[in-house]
Amino acid sequence: MSSVLRESDDLEAKVNDAYGKWEKKVKRGFLRLIILKRFRDRDSNGNFPMLTGMDLINFISEYSHHKWIPSPGSVYPILSEMLSLGMINEVETENKKEKMYQITPVGLKVFDKLRVNNPLFHGEMPDLNDPDTLERFRVRMRKYFSQKSVDDLNRYKSLFLTMYNAIDELLARKE
16 A cells, blocks of 8 residues: 555544544534634635634634633633644744644544534624624524434534524624
8 A cells, every 4th residue: 555545544534533523522512613713714825824722712702702702721622632633733933832733634624524514614603793694694504404304403403492592692682
């Protein structure tokens, strides 16, 4: 077997392992998705960002218009898990105390697989301050779930209801 095929098989095995572990956890909340998506977003030069845990906390805080500021106790364990699954790697920096991370091919493939297979990734995350964006997100969710089988609907029912109720609550605050 050639080394290229062996590397391809190793990558696929790592992707399947990481996806299997993450797919279940992603259904419980947005934080993993937001972190993975932020690593996946390219900068103005087309490069994947190098991020610290504080970069992610600040990004989420700004993105949510300071309505949600995740704690380091929720962000850093996710980074540790991503690192152990090979989804990100640590990047050398001049500041030895600051740990920076960047997405790997495993992380990119897990992102793509989640995007295809997970209803939370169907479209982009809504702006929590914009009623029009929230309403469009609700319509996309309803359309997505309306095309699912009864088994899928039963499997995702609590997730759908939780998201739908959260959107209703946010829209009620805007009125």
